[in-house]
Amino acid sequence: MIFLKRQLPIIIAFVAGIMMWIRYYIPSEVSTNLVDGYLEWVRIIVGFAAILGILSLLQHHMLKIRMKRPGFAFSYVTIAAFIMMTAAGFLPFAFPGFAEKNMETGSLFNWLYEYTFIPMQATMFSVLAFFIASAAFRAFRARSMEATLLLVAAIIMMVGRVPIGDLISNATPAFMIGQNEYHLIDFEEWTGWLLNVPNAAAKRGILLGVYLSQIAISIRIIFGIERTYMGGGD
Amino acid sequence: MDFVTLILNLDRKIIFACVAVLVAWPLIWPLSMPVGTTPEVRSIFSAVDALPNGSDIMIAADYDPSSKPELQPFLYSMLAHCFEKDHKVHILTLWPGGPALVQQAVEEVSKQYGKTNGTDWCFLGYKPGNAAVVGGLTNSITGTYPTDFYNRPTANMPIYQRVQSVKDCDYIVDIAAGATVEVWIAFASAPENVPMSAACTAVSAAGYYPYYQAGQLDGISGGMKGSAEYDVLLMDKYPNVQGGAPRVAGNAVKGMDAQSAVHLFIVLSIILANICYFIANKRQREERRTA
Numbered sequence: 473m474i475f476l477k478r479q480l481p482i483i484i485a486f487v488a489g490i491m492m493w494i495r496y497y498i499p500s501e502v503s504t505n506l507v508d509g510y511l512e513w514v515r516i517i518v519g520f521a522a523i524l525g526i527l528s529l530l531q532h533h534m535l536k537i538r539m540k541r542p543g544f545a546f547s548y549v550t551i552a553a554f555i556m557m558t559a560a561g562f563l564p565f566a567f568p569g570f571a572e573k574n575m576e577t578g579s580l581f582n583w584l585y586e587y588t589f590i591p592m593q594a595t596m597f598s599v600l601a602f603f604i605a606s607a608a609f610r611a612f613r614a615r616s617m618e619a620t621l622l623l624v625a626a627i628i629m630m631v632g633r634v635p636i637g638d639l640i641s642n643a644t645p646a647f648m649i650g651q652n653e654y655h656l657i658d659f660e661e662w663t664g665w666l667l668n669v670p671n672a673a674a675k676r677g678i679l680l681g682v683y684l685s686q687i688a689i690s691i692r693i694i695f696g697i698e699r700t701y702m703g704g705g706d
Numbered sequence: 707m708d709f710v711t712l713i714l715n716l717d718r719k720i721i722f723a724c725v726a727v728l729v730a731w732p733l734i735w736p737l738s739m740p741v742g743t744t745p746e747v748r749s750i751f752s753a754v755d756a757l758p759n760g761s762d763i764m765i766a767a768d769y770d771p772s773s774k775p776e777l778q779p780f781l782y783s784m785l786a787h788c789f790e791k792d793h794k795v796h797i798l799t800l801w802p803g804g805p806a807l808v809q810q811a812v813e814e815v816s817k818q819y820g821k822t823n824g825t826d827w828c829f830l831g832y833k834p835g836n837a838a839v840v841g842g843l844t845n846s847i848t849g850t851y852p853t854d855f856y857n858r859p860t861a862n863m864p865i866y867q868r869v870q871s872v873k874d875c876d877y878i879v880d881i882a883a884g885a886t887v888e889v890w891i892a893f894a895s896a897p898e899n900v901p902m903s904a905a906c907t908a909v910s911a912a913g914y915y916p917y918y919q920a921g922q923l924d925g926i927s928g929g930m931k932g933s934a935e936y937d938v939l940l941m942d943k944y945p946n947v948q949g950g951a952p953r954v955a956g957n958a959v960k961g962m963d964a965q966s967a968v969h970l971f972i973v974l975s976i977i978l979a980n981i982c983y984f985i986a987n988k989r990q991r992e993e994r995r996t997a
Contacts, residue, residue: 504845508842508849514837515833515842518838585806586806589806590771593770594771594775602721602726605722605968606721608972608975609721609972609975609979610718613980614984630969631970633969634965634966634969634970635739635963636967638742639739660744667912672915675916
């Protein structure tokens with residue numbers, strides 16, 4: 473039992489990890505075929521994870537309905553929507569009023585996707601614009617040096633990345649330095665500098681840190697030093 | 707209540723109403739502000755345009771309806787550009803909410819250009835497993851996707867008689883709302899030496915500049931502005947794209963007026979709120995001193 477819970481996952485992690493390395497360092501036909509099979513396995517396992525997710529979702533909402541927890545009525549909506557979309561996508565016939573079956577254009581599934589899923593998701597995302605505007609108005613204050621720098625950068629980016637920024641820049645006096653023409657206010661130049669210099673420098677530092685940590689964690693997992701992914705907290 | 711106190715205690719519903727009006731107004735009555743182009747988007751356009759006619763382009767549309775306004779116009783323009791150049795398009799999505807958006811776009815644009823499914827383009831559909839899928843594509847496209855989105859076997863398609871894997875493609879474009887750009891760079895573009903560009907949401911564009919500077923990405927298109935820039939470049943070079951197919955290009959350009967208005971409103975409101983904040987602080991300090 474301990475072998476199944478402890479040693480076997482470590483062996484699987486070791487073999488799988490080493491196999492991905494082998495492909496890059498020994499690019500033979502054998503290693504390529506091995507990795508091919510391995511990737512096929514990964515795709516199948518991920519497919520099962522999706523099924524697990526669906527079961528978990530249904531279990532959560534059924535429990536919520538059974539316990540009559542606050543907002544349980546919405547769980548009925550979730551389950552009904554899930555059943556309807558699944559039936560529309562899987563049942564092998566065209567529903568009354570629709571020319572096609574399954575996921576074809578003109579099917580019930582496609583209609584539900586286009587006229588319920590797209591508008592609902594778009595609505596959820598668009599609401600962000602209202603909250604961001606309100607939050608920026610209330611909380612974006614030049615309280616310290618750092619906050620002021622952030623505020624100035626944000627203003628330049630917000631104006632510089634929309635056409636009105638170009639209009640403002642073009643309306644300011646122009647002058648020549650060498651062969652190049654500059655405007656007194658040049659949002660395109662400023663946003664380009666912000667993105668290419670401080671942003672890229674900071675992001676590159678963060679990425680290097682993240683990827684070095686990922687390599688370290690991967691080595692620890694492959695050699696069985698890191699075992700938290702197996703649960704149990706050790 | 708004086709003006710400063712009024713502004714600092716402004717009901718957020720008023721801000722919501724202003725944003726709603728500023729979004730709706732330019733969409734109903736367009737201001738037609740000219741959209742300038744940036745070097746990052748011009749690089750994508752030039753790279754795709756410079757490929758010989760009939761090249762193979764792998765397009766990954768890794769987003770779902772929440773990012774539709776920002777990224778769907780780019781997909782329309784990219785497809786139009788590819789078909790304009792007679793490129794062969796291999797399109798797929800790594801996001802479960804993406805297939806119907808891709809289906810809409812590719813069916814509509816291919817129909818307008820009279821392109822044939824299986825010969826000029828193939829929609830491979832959705833498969834879970836991000837890196838595993840991209841890694842699989844570097845070995846075999848038809849092995850990873852034995853059937854396309856429409857359940858037709860891919861191995862028999864004319865488009866896959868000369869293209870076996872991603873390394874046979876001439877270009878990769880990832881239109882991404884999440885972190886799939888890194889996956890495409892790490893598992894397809896860099897190891898197989900296939901040039902690549904990315905179109906992503908405005909909020910994530912800044913994160914890809916190190917890859918752009920390193921030359922791992924030819925260009926970056928950020929958000930609706932990037933899509934609008936691509937629209938402009940496409941319509942400038944191929945004017946029939948706009949005239950012959952109104953939905954193919956130009957959607958993002960229309961959205962830029964609304965975005966300009968809202969951005970300007972947010973900037974002005976932040977400046978106003980900060981001025982009021984400093985006046986209120988100064989008043990408080992004076993009151994404390996006199997008390």
